[in-house]
Amino acid sequence: MAGASDLYNWANCTDENRKLNDLASLSFPKEDWSGVERPCKSVDKNLFVLWKYIHHTFGYLTKKEPHKIFENSNYACFNTGLETEKYEEIFAIFKRVTENDKFELVGFYEETNNILNVIRGKLPEPANYIINPSDFIFDATKEMNYSLNHILDERQGRLPKVIKTIPEDYREDVIVNRMRNAYRRLKRNYKLAIPQYSPRHDEIQLLIPVCVTKKTIADCALAVRKIDDVYIAKTILTLDMAYNNARLITRPDPEWLQPLKDANDIKEDDIIGPDES
Template identity: 35%
Template sequence: MNTVPSPADVARRQSPEIGLVTDGHADRLRAFAFFPYRGPRPSGTVLENVELGRLAWEETLTSLASLAEAEEWTGLNPTGRPLPILDSFLRYTYGRLVMEDKIAVTDDGAFAAFNTGLLSPHAEEIFGFFSRNNHENAQRWVFASWVTESSRDLLRNFDTPPQMAEYVTSASDLVYDWRRELKLAYDHILGDNIDRFPGDIAEQPLRARQALDSAVNLTLRRVRRNHKMVIPQWYPKLGEGGAQFLMPLDLTGDGKADLALVVSAVGDRAYRGHTVLTLDMAYTNARLVARPDSDWLAPSATPIPAPDDIFLDEDDAH
């Protein structure tokens, strides 16, 4: 199981040399590589290019889920999309790897690979392996397969395996410091995101303010006794400043989290609670850092929208 590294792990961490890494990779996974559909095609049926693209991406996600440790990738809120939690995890993991220059390419430019951050059931790291695309006006790479660290293709072409994405730079990014003052951005939380509150509370702004204050105070009391209640997350759009915390909010008083408060450090002495997320949104963001080890945040995801949700035409992209 992937776990959040301890402060000691972070303190010892160094960035290893990983071989040749090229600049200029596309910022979106499906613009970086073409993902072909290799499955069966219904007899007597002509599939549209968009449908082939959808099938190819579903096949790609399913094959990765089958190779990795068993994990809930669908969530409790079906979206009609295959494995939505894994979908978001994979796309944003790739984006982070591009930011960190961790997409590895062989010296001759024939192959590329990246570390998914996932493990097989036997604790082998899993990588995406790609070959050079010979088609013009298309993505630079073609997806070959997901492989483990013992793969002949990986060992033959890379002296050192690509490194996994990292989302924190210090121990303070992982452990919430309850001694810091926490200020809430009420205008944004209650003004712009009141619709995320439970229905009856959302209709009464004054009650929502009272419920929010009460929930935050209750959580802070509990965090002093169990720091694992507050979970680290990474918000992709903020880049290097994306390390944040998620704090459970029991707004109805039934003992269960209704929303997650997003908390960011401001300097060295304070935190700012600047927005609230539904639990499915919170899980998707937290899963990028590690599989949440908390009983209040379970896999129940709504995929994060991204430009590469639009499937590429097979003829144009290969």
């Protein structure tokens, strides 16, 4: 179930759309941050992925690395993890007028900007998702098990629409075949596995491309985690969901993970703005 953003609970983000547009212009390399709809009522759809990136990044820092959110009586700041064309880190800075006020988002600025002089010397480091480096590399010597009941019964809506044209008695065979093919591809090229941070489960997982409709084009992704000597395919994700989660760590290689921007994408377990609840 979706929940309110930690950032909105902590600070006011007045004129957020303009400030996120400024961030998109400032960051490099240029990215397509858009989606097919608004992430919340006050932010345009062309900032869909960036909005999720900023809010999930703050949520991760709140839960895992709160020391990387600088805060004093008047100012607060966190590192967005993005950088400019000149490789300067970009920070979100906040201000409040009185002690009882919530912080207010001032905007996003490169590290040499004079507006950051008020907290110069205290600029925090970016979020660190690499706790165990081995979690980021697929080990082809490990077996893989699949949560078939979860994928087919509870998450079938995340599979390509072509699945609904297949008689139910044969769907499981088709999906199992496609997942096994995905595993075989990984054994030949482990780099196809892309790390993601799952905000819901608060863990690093690997995304594996699954080609259902066409043999060479991924149209969904398996999210797997390693438990002891076995990979467990926990769930299936749409490419839009997979891209949003993977982008929290780094910009995904577009070899296979490109969002489809489907207006009917599933939005379970995601964050929402206060005006959506």
